Amino acid sequence: MAEPVIARRGTGERGVEYRAMALVSAAHFVNHFQYLVLPPLFPLLKAQLGIGFVELGFALTVANIMAVAAQLPVGSLVDRLGSRRMLVAALVVAGLAFVGFGLAPSYPHLLLMMVFVGVANSVFHPADYAILSANIAPDRLGRAFSVHTFAGFIGNAVAPVTMLALVAAFGLNAGIVMSGLLALAAAAPLALARGTDSAPAISPGYAGGMGGGLRLLMTPAILGLTAFFALLSLSGTGISNFSVVALTSAFGTPLSLANLALTAYLTAQAFGVLAGGFVADMTRRHAEVAALGYGVNALVVLAIGTIGFDAAPLLAAMACAGFLGGLIMPSRDMLVRAAAPPGMIGRTFGIVTAGFSISGIIGPLMFGWILDHGAPQWVFGASVIVMAVTAIVAWIADRRATARRMMPVRAAASAD
Numbered sequence: 001m002a003e004p005v006i007a008r009r010g011t012g013e014r015g016v017e018y019r020a021m022a023l024v025s026a027a028h029f030v031n032h033f034q035y036l037v038l039p040p041l042f043p044l045l046k047a048q049l050g051i052g053f054v055e056l057g058f059a060l061t062v063a064n065i066m067a068v069a070a071q072l073p074v075g076s077l078v079d080r081l082g083s084r085r086m087l088v089a090a091l092v093v094a095g096l097a098f099v100g101f102g103l104a105p106s107y108p109h110l111l112l113m114m115v116f117v118g119v120a121n122s123v124f125h126p127a128d129y130a131i132l133s134a135n136i137a138p139d140r141l142g143r144a145f146s147v148h149t150f151a152g153f154i155g156n157a158v159a160p161v162t163m164l165a166l167v168a169a170f171g172l173n174a175g176i177v178m179s180g181l182l183a184l185a186a187a188a189p190l191a192l193a194r195g196t197d198s199a200p201a202i203s204p205g206y207a208g209g210m211g212g213g214l215r216l217l218m219t220p221a222i223l224g225l226t227a228f229f230a231l232l233s234l235s236g237t238g239i240s241n242f243s244v245v246a247l248t249s250a251f252g253t254p255l256s257l258a259n260l261a262l263t264a265y266l267t268a269q270a271f272g273v274l275a276g277g278f279v280a281d282m283t284r285r286h287a288e289v290a291a292l293g294y295g296v297n298a299l300v301v302l303a304i305g306t307i308g309f310d311a312a313p314l315l316a317a318m319a320c321a322g323f324l325g326g327l328i329m330p331s332r333d334m335l336v337r338a339a340a341p342p343g344m345i346g347r348t349f350g351i352v353t354a355g356f357s358i359s360g361i362i363g364p365l366m367f368g369w370i371l372d373h374g375a376p377q378w379v380f381g382a383s384v385i386v387m388a389v390t391a392i393v394a395w396i397a398d399r400r401a402t403a404r405r406m407m408p409v410r411a412a413a414s415a416d
Contacts, residue, residue, distance in 0.1 A: 032156045
């Protein structure tokens with residue numbers, strides 16, 4: 001997606017900044033919370049709907065297919081109609097989708113819900129960053145982005161335990177309805193905050209319309225970065241979406257403990273992101289950081305998948321895996337930034353987020369197939385393999401990029 005052209009207004013007013021950051025972070029929290037509403041409930045949904053894990057995984061795949069398909073047109077609408085309006089619409093659509101499924105649960109309704117959820121998901125990143133860029137002073141924008149990302153991870157972290165508590169107290173269907181009402185509650189103050197909107201604008205990158213956006217997306221450099229992001233995201237999909245089922249099936253881990261372990265993983269991941277920002281600023285050797293982090297993380301996840309840990313070691317291992325996964329993310333972003341073509345950094349980061357949805361298409365079907373074939377430990381095994389491949393790819397890609405950067409220097413030296 002092209003970089004939005006935004007008319008900056010009142011960026012020196014701290015009150016406006018805090019309000020914009022709070023509203024956008026709340027929306028991002030809800031978006032990530034809803035992403036993990038269903039996976040912790042898979043065993044209950046499987047029994048209620050009479051379907052298998054492949055069918056449940058396919059429902060997640062539907063949402064990601066819709067997110068990929070909607071990304072370019074939604075990005076254009078964000079620039080044309082204004083980011084706040086689109087963000088409010090996304091929260092309302094996603095909220096009503098969860099409410100509707102909770103009131104009338106069935107597998108066809110689940111698939112229909114995920115269609116709307118997928119379209120809504122494609123709005124959040126372009127709209128969130130447009131609002132923050134329009135309201136936050138440049139010297140504080142980086143910190144605002146980090147708070148925004150942290151809020152999303154906290155949404156992931158609290159969702160499993162929260163949903164388990166809601167379902168235990170009010171029932172499965174009522175818990176799903178409440179998750180939808182949360183999105184509607186977040187939409188209400190955002191709908192009233194007219195002063196925080198980014199001005200509707202058309203950036204130069206959209207001058208060619210949708211055709212220009214597609215041509216930008218189809219360049220080899222952008223496609224390569226998108227595939228790289230997809231591989232990175234896939235490495236954590238099995239743990240975040242299927243570790244609860246894998247732990248309960250492989251080791252007889254109680255459902256409450258498995259969900260608590262997932263919460264420990266996601267919470268530690270959120271704090272790992274904050275720590276990773278300092279690591280990324282302290283070194284230029286981002287490929288080494290990513291490769292080392294993924295290598296150690298692969299060993300931790302391998303231990304989780306092969307050893308039947310008791311409660312305390314399981315929580316510690318899952319927290320360690322989550323922290324390492326978060327620690328790597330800023331270095332991952334720096335690798336993508338370094339590999340981006342000149343003058344295309346903003347557009348590159350806009351488009352490569354489609355890699356998250358691409359991994360969301362592949363991951364649920366792959367891990368669901370593993371579970372349906374009675375091999376729950378291979379949820380962790382497959383994640384380990386992807387982590388190892390990711391570490392190798394990061395290392396090789398960085399070596400090649402370094403070699404390309406050194407070619408002009410060597411040519412000049414030989415000429416002298």
